[in-house]
Amino acid sequence: MTKHTYRINGISCGGCVTRVKKTLEAHPDIEKAEIFLNPKGKTIISMKEKLSVKELQKQLNQIEGYTITEII
Template identity: 70%
Template structure:
């Protein structure tokens, strides 16, 4: 199990947070997605196995207007 930090642009309200969280957690390799409004769009994702940013973005593409980037 690994935790990684990401930034998700397009998060502006609690509704966005719950939609994005639900969508990410539908992925079989994502155990838990924690998304924050402060700092806006910060995300901590717990994965069973490492997923690339491209794979995470693909999962988010079901929703419009969100872009995920990796934080070091």
């Protein structure tokens, strides 16, 4: 399992965090998503296999208003 850090734009409240976390964790290769309000949108995703940002965005597109970028 590997951990990678991202920023999700569009996170503004606890409700957003819950909805995005549930959506990401529905993906079979994602073990856990930790999403923070401070700093806003910081996200640590634990994956069985590293997914591309494009694949993560596709998963996020199930709900509207969020974009993901990798923090290197």
